[in-house]
Amino acid sequence: MIYCGIDWAERTHDVALVDDTGRLLAKRHITDDTAGYKVLLDLLAEYGDSEEHPIPVAIETSRGLLVAVLRTGTRPVFAINPLAAARYRDRHAVTRKKSDPGDALVLANILRTDMHAHRPLPDDSDLVRAVAVLARAQQDAVWNRQQIANQLRSLLREYYPAALEAFSKWDNGLCRPEARELLKLAPTPSRAARLSRTQLTAALKRAGRKRGVEAEAERLCDVFRAEWAHQPDLVEEALGRQMLAVLGQLMAACAAADDLALATEEAFTKHPDAEIILSFPGLGVQLGARVLAEIGDDRHRFADARGLKAYAGASPITRASGKKSSITRRWVKNDRLNHAGYLWAFSALTASPGAKAHYRRRRDDAGDWHAAAQRNLFNRMLGQLHHCLKHRRPFEEHVAFPTCLAPATAAA
Known part of the structure; x- marks a missing residue:
């Protein structure tokens, strides 16, 4: 063998081959x-890399064009955690010396000695990789949107409390089109008070609102014209310019979050x-994606449901040493x-009677706190998802939670 x-870097890479x-x-x-990339592929081919006898490759990243080139064909690619690679480096030298060619050699030796203990990158289809790109980008966009909304809210508290009061009754608050349109129209409380x-x-109509427009305009008019504390005029105008930015x-x-949501769907x-996936209670299009x-x-990625649960951080982990033993939640997981x-x-608590009964049983009988009971429910439903995907079956409530539904049926 x-x-x-491969020690990966931004502009150059170091490659090492060992027997x-x-x-x-x-x-x-x-x-x-x-x-x-051509030099790399020619080097691998020179030492016998082929479809029948591929050479396994270890690298410290799972993304990028280099990884995409390596994954062509049947060649297994192992994404080694940089922290794990650093621990392996200590096996070869205690002086803590480090070099890029030396790191490439360490990565090759990781596969030589412990390839069985590491997992190759999953053999997912191109479609699911595309879904992964879009779903993660949409999730990042939602987080970014909320972060900017929090910044905007903090700024409005300094000089424009009327806006926060006016938008407090709306779901999603500052992220709604109506709120953005009104703030663009009246960036300061003085201008808002003069709006007819x-x-x-x-x-409101420009923002897309269709029902209750007159009543909502009346309410907003009363809020904006109420008595509020004000900053000095020049300071208020400056804060208004900052708010518009x-x-x-x-x-x-x-706009980015909405566009990515459509592409993800x-x-x-x-x-x-x-x-x-959509047959499971609580899973919509975005969350399912x-x-x-x-x-x-890749159905061979997880040997059983336990592996998937551990990967998701849903199952507990036992730490034991001597006479001490503790069972805690997992910190190393797919966040x-x-x-x-x-x-x-x-x-799922509101979409599935069985899920709600399971949650209540964990809270009342097992004494779990809310987060622990919810994590236990996620652990169970993740196992059900693994079973349904493996056997190509949709979710069935009476099969998934038979013991939880039985007392409710008997009481009825």
Whole structure:
């Protein structure tokens, strides 16, 4: 067997090949372009890399063009955690010396000695990779939108409390089109107080509101014309200009999140697993796309449901040493999947009677706190999802929660 290690960098990469005995067979310093990729592939082919006998490759990243080139064909690619690679480096030298060619050699030796302990990158389809790109980008856009909205809210508290009071009754508050349109029309409380009901009605209609426009314009007029504390005129105008700049960022973030949501929905609904995922209570298109993006469609990625639960951070972990033993939640996990699972379990409480009964049993009988009970529910439903995807079956409430539904049926 030949093993390849690549120390990845922004512009150049170091490559090392070793044999079963750990002897260095070849090393190269390649550029991050088409010419460099060709040198790498020619080097692998020179040492016997083929479809029938591919050379495994270890690298410290799972993304990028270099990884895409390496994943062509049947060649297994292992994304080694940089922290794990640093621990392996200490096996070869205690002086803490470090070099890029040396790191490439360490990565190759990781596969030579412990390839069985590491997982290659999953063999997901191109469609699910596209879903992963869009779902993660949409999730990042939503987080960015909320961060900018929080900045805007903090700024409005300094000089424009009337706006916060006016928008407090609306879901999503400052992220709504009506709020953005009104702030653009009246960036200061003095201008807002001079708005007529006709102007407020027109602004609400421009934002897309169709029902209750007159009543809402009346309410906004009363809020804006009420008695509020004011900054000095010059300071208020300056804060208004600052608010318009932040508002522009918020409008761009909202547009990006909406566009990515549409693109995610379009790609996700084309996948054959979408119908099964959407059959689960609490999983909509966006949340289902995030779940699919993180677990992929490679059915050999997880040997059983326990592996998937550990990957998501839903199952507990035991730490034991001598006479001491503790069972705690996992800190090392897929954070995106874990976040999606929190929202999934929370939504399932109102969408599934069995999920709600399971949650109440964990709270009342097991004595779990809210977060622990919700994590336990996510753990159970993740196992059900693994089973349904493996056997190509949709979610069935009476099969998923038979013991939880039985007492409710008997009481009825």
